Structures are given as structure tokens and as C-alpha cells.
Amino acid sequence: METIKTDVLVIGAGSGGLSVAAGAAQMGASVVLLEAHKMGGDCLNYGCVPSKALIASAKTAYSMAHAAPYGIADVTPSVDYGAAKDHVADVIQQIEPMDSVARFEGFGVRVIQERGVFVSPTQVQAGDHLITARRVVIATGSSPFVPPIAGLESVPYLTNETLWELRAQPEHLLIIGGGPIGMEMAQAHRRLGSNVTVIEGATALGKDDPELADIVLDSLRIDGVEIAENAVAKEVRGTAGAIEVEAEDGRIFKGTHILVAVGRRANTDGMGLDVAGIKTHRAGITVDDSLRTTNKKVYAIGDVAGGLQFTHVAGYHASVVIRSILFGLPSKATTRHIPWATYTQPELAHVGLTEAQATSEHGGKLEVVRFHFNHNDRAIAERKTRGLIKVMVVKGRPVGASIVGEQAGELISLWALVIANKMKMSQVAGMVAPYPTIGELNKRAAGAYFSPRLFESGAVKKVVGFVQKWLP
Known part of the structure; x- marks a missing residue:
């Protein structure tokens, strides 16, 4: 049995675990990373990457069969499902080196491809290795939930x-x-x-x-x-x-x-969490606002922490715990600025409060701004006019945004930035977007917030009339 002492032990080489391992090692900490299965976790091997690759194949087939509105003859695509899966595998293969053992060993991370099990509150066994770490980060992700349906x-x-x-x-x-x-x-x-x-x-x-x-x-x-x-x-x-x-x-x-x-269930079984004094609940591991478990030397991030189950959330969690475990600084996780998207066509994306949530929380202080895609010239040119942006605004500041339509997953990023930094609608309205782009929709939504204030206000018209009389 080899005994290892390290600053940081990361259990799980998915998005969150890899981010912690790479960041901590490159900033001077000694790091051990455990992964019993595939490097890259669910996102690379089974989730985000392969699904988006297959969606790309499906979009191509759909475009071929619906080209007539663009002056191109419709054709019935000859779909080779196996070849589409080859495309999926190729996409995974191209990304794999970014998550590989060799790359992380290059950062100075010691990668052990064994399952980690707590054998005490301070020690984890992985195969023939007994590891003691100053801080442990559990990033074991989640797996598909299979319901107990008869048969x-x-x-x-x-x-x-x-x-x-x-x-x-x-x-x-x-x-x-x-x-x-x-x-x-x-x-x-x-x-x-x-x-x-x-x-x-x-x-x-x-x-x-x-x-x-x-x-x-x-x-x-x-x-x-x-x-x-x-x-x-x-x-x-x-x-x-x-x-x-x-x-x-x-x-x-x-x-x-x-x-x-x-749905999905957190991967917590067989880890000896009870031995380590780490409590769990129905959705995953119990953590506080800093993502620390009931064992104060152990953190949990990503899906296993029992919150929003998105790859980018795991990456965000990694940035939160790195601040705590490397620098000893207070750092808390929040969800108010976390966007998410569904990659259907049209796409569907959200950040912050939905209209229903904002109405419940803010009541009469809430204004809901709406702007439709059919008023965007680029959307018209590409015949992608079915869509809508809704921005929930309280006292001039967005508290949520919901978008359905072409590139909704891209458009939502601006509102995530605005909400994360508590910016105002006036700052979005002041942005200049290139013409013609789908991105103009965000600026136009902000403009829709100010339009009634500027164009339907008697006071504004009186001021303009007065100024015009006296301007030389």
C-alpha cells in the first residue's frame, strides 16, 4: 500500500473535477486526481458533447429537406445512422486530448485511475493507494435515474x-x-x-x-x-x-x-461517505453556501452537490472552491446568474428568475419586457422568425431573462453577464451591436423597456418642445 500526502485530492475527472485539478496544480498546490472510469466524465462521453454532435447531424438532414424557402430544391436526405454515430465518436475523439491523463500529468497532477473510498474522515483509499489530503473535492457527477416501472x-x-x-x-x-x-x-x-x-x-x-x-x-x-x-x-x-x-x-x-x-441521480454510492462524516440527502451531498460538506475538510461540486445539473455549473463551482482551498478566502456559490439552455430547434434558454418566479418574488415592482424575433432583420433573412425574448426587470435592473428562438443559447450569455454584475437596462441599451445579427435582439429588448418612457411620455415631449423653441 502506497501512502500519499497531498494538498488537494479531487475525486472525479468530469468538468468540475478537472477544473479544480488543473487550476490548483498550476497555482502551486500538490494535487491527486482519482477517476475510475473515463476522463472527461458524463459531459464528454455521454452527455453534452455527443448529444450536440447528433443534433448537428439532425439539423443538416432537416435543412436538406426544407431548403425550398431559400430557393434550393428540397431533397430527401439519405440518413446513415451508423455514420452519424461515427460523427459523434469523432467529435468526442477530437476533444478527448483536452481531458486526457497525459495533459493533466503535464500540469503536475498525479492521476490515479482507481475508485476513491473514504476509510476515515481524513483518508481515502484508491486501489493500492492510501491518500491523506489537506482538502478533498468530491466531483463524482451523476448517472441516469432509472425509475421503478414494472417490467x-x-x-x-x-x-x-x-x-x-x-x-x-x-x-x-x-x-x-x-x-x-x-x-x-x-x-x-x-x-x-x-x-x-x-x-x-x-x-x-x-x-x-x-x-x-x-x-x-x-x-x-x-x-x-x-x-x-x-x-x-x-x-x-x-x-x-x-x-x-x-x-x-x-x-x-x-x-x-x-x-x-x-432525470439523473448523484453518484454517491460506495464512497464511504458515512465513514467520513459526510451527510447526504435525496438529491446528493449536503453542502453549505461555500460548497463545504459536513466534513469541513471536504467539498462537493457539480451534480453530486445536489443542485443545478449542468456542466457549466460544475465549472463555476470549481472556481468557488479553488478560492477557498488555495487561498483560504471566503467564497460562496449562488444560482441567480446561472444560465441554462435546451438545444432543440428553436433553442430555449433561461437565466435568473422566470416570469412566474419574478412575479411571486417582486409582485407589482416587476416589469416584463417582450421582444419578438420577427422584428429582427437577420432572423427574417434566415427565416428563423419564431421566437421571443422576455426580460424580467425590477427598478431598472434585470432579474431574469427567458429566450426561445434561433441561437437562444448564445443570446442568454449577455443577460447572464448583466445579472451577475447587477447591471442596468440602460447599460444594455447603450451597447452597439453589429447589423444585421441575431445578437441585436438583446439590445432591441432593452430598447423596448425604454420606448414607452421616451415615446409615450407627455413630460418628455414637453421638455423636447421647450428645448426646440430656444435652440439657436
Whole structure:
């Protein structure tokens, strides 16, 4: 057994763990990184990267079949599903070196490819290594949650981890779960030629602004995706190629393949957290505002911390704990400035408070600014005019923004910056955006906030009239 002493021990080489390891090592700390599976974690291997690569294939197929409005003849694309998966694998392969063992060893990180288990409040065992660290960061991420639906265990089902191994295109894909993962994969597979049925126990995209979510759902239905809401899956039965899902209300859905996409669970099992005095709850590890666990020498970041489950949140968490563990400075995590996006077409993105949340929190002080994509020249030129920006404003400062439409995931970044820095609408209005761009929509939304104040105000008109009389 090798005994190792280090400044920082990171358990998990996903987005958050890699960020902590690289940052701490490059700033002079000794770092040990444990990863029992694939470097890069879920995002690189099963989540963000492969899903966006497949979505890119689906967009290309859709564009070929819907080119007539641009003066190009529509063609029926010949989809090679296996080749599309080759594209996915190639994208992963191109990014892999950034997350590789060799790269992190180059930073001075000692990488041990073993599972870490706490054997005391201060020690972690990984294979034949016993590690003692000044500070430990748990960044083990999450895995697909498979609900206890009767019969599911006896049917060959897919999750976001196993979907990428599938080479033969599903004839009819059943998706249990109408959240972001389910809807992204529903649209992608429909555009690649599969029939798709989404089975959602409540409301599809139910965590998003309902007005904006409806625009996305309508687009998916136009694409040919069947979306069954309020359909709680009661039983799954059948064999490969002939699967049935029966809902509690008696509806039966038939398909050839089934994808389970009902959410994720934090990876906390088998880590000896109880031995280390680290408490957990239903969603993950219990942490305080500084992301410190009930063991004061141990932090938890990313999905395993039980909050928002996004790659960029794990990266943000890494920056919070690095400040604490390297410099001993107070640092707290917040969610008010964290954006998120669903990469359907049109895209759907949010940051800060939704309209419903802002109404509940601020009441009569709230103003909701709306600006539609069909007033943007670039959107008109590209025939991407279905979309809407909503900005929730309190006393001149945005407290939230919701966007549905072309490049919503890109547009939301500006509002994340504004909210993070407590900027005013006047500062957004003062920005000059190049013409013609989709990005002009943000400035126009800010302009929509000031328009009634400037153009519908009798006081403003009186002042202008007075000045004009006396100007030489």
C-alpha cells in the first residue's frame, strides 16, 4: 500500500473535477486526481458533447429537406445512422486530448485511475493507494435515474449512457421523460428519420417558462414528434423491436426501442461517505453556501452537490472552491446568474428568475419586457422568425431573462453577464451591436423597456418642445 500526502485530492475527472485539478496544480498546490472510469466524465462521453454532435447531424438532414424557402430544391436526405454515430465518436475523439491523463500529468497532477473510498474522515483509499489530503473535492457527477416501472428491468432499454452504442436506427423510439434530454433526442431522432413518441408523466419541459416551452413543443409536433403528456408510465413489456409502454390512464404506446430520460441521480454510492462524516440527502451531498460538506475538510461540486445539473455549473463551482482551498478566502456559490439552455430547434434558454418566479418574488415592482424575433432583420433573412425574448426587470435592473428562438443559447450569455454584475437596462441599451445579427435582439429588448418612457411620455415631449423653441 502506497501512502500519499497531498494538498488537494479531487475525486472525479468530469468538468468540475478537472477544473479544480488543473487550476490548483498550476497555482502551486500538490494535487491527486482519482477517476475510475473515463476522463472527461458524463459531459464528454455521454452527455453534452455527443448529444450536440447528433443534433448537428439532425439539423443538416432537416435543412436538406426544407431548403425550398431559400430557393434550393428540397431533397430527401439519405440518413446513415451508423455514420452519424461515427460523427459523434469523432467529435468526442477530437476533444478527448483536452481531458486526457497525459495533459493533466503535464500540469503536475498525479492521476490515479482507481475508485476513491473514504476509510476515515481524513483518508481515502484508491486501489493500492492510501491518500491523506489537506482538502478533498468530491466531483463524482451523476448517472441516469432509472425509475421503478414494472417490467422495465426485463426490457432492453437505453439511457443517455448507452444510446451512443446503438448503431442501427430505431424505427420507432419511445422516450420516457419530456425534459431537456428527452426533447433534444426526440427531435434529433425524428429529423434523422425515426418515428418518435415522448411519454411524459406531467408537462413536457415543465421546468421552463410555459409560454416559451409551448413554442418549442409546437415545433417538435410540426416535425412529427408525438408528445403524450400526463402519461405516467405504469408498465413496460415486450422484447427488442416490439416494446409497449402502458400508462396509468390506460393509454398504450408501441415502439421498437425505448430511451429512459427521466432525470439523473448523484453518484454517491460506495464512497464511504458515512465513514467520513459526510451527510447526504435525496438529491446528493449536503453542502453549505461555500460548497463545504459536513466534513469541513471536504467539498462537493457539480451534480453530486445536489443542485443545478449542468456542466457549466460544475465549472463555476470549481472556481468557488479553488478560492477557498488555495487561498483560504471566503467564497460562496449562488444560482441567480446561472444560465441554462435546451438545444432543440428553436433553442430555449433561461437565466435568473422566470416570469412566474419574478412575479411571486417582486409582485407589482416587476416589469416584463417582450421582444419578438420577427422584428429582427437577420432572423427574417434566415427565416428563423419564431421566437421571443422576455426580460424580467425590477427598478431598472434585470432579474431574469427567458429566450426561445434561433441561437437562444448564445443570446442568454449577455443577460447572464448583466445579472451577475447587477447591471442596468440602460447599460444594455447603450451597447452597439453589429447589423444585421441575431445578437441585436438583446439590445432591441432593452430598447423596448425604454420606448414607452421616451415615446409615450407627455413630460418628455414637453421638455423636447421647450428645448426646440430656444435652440439657436
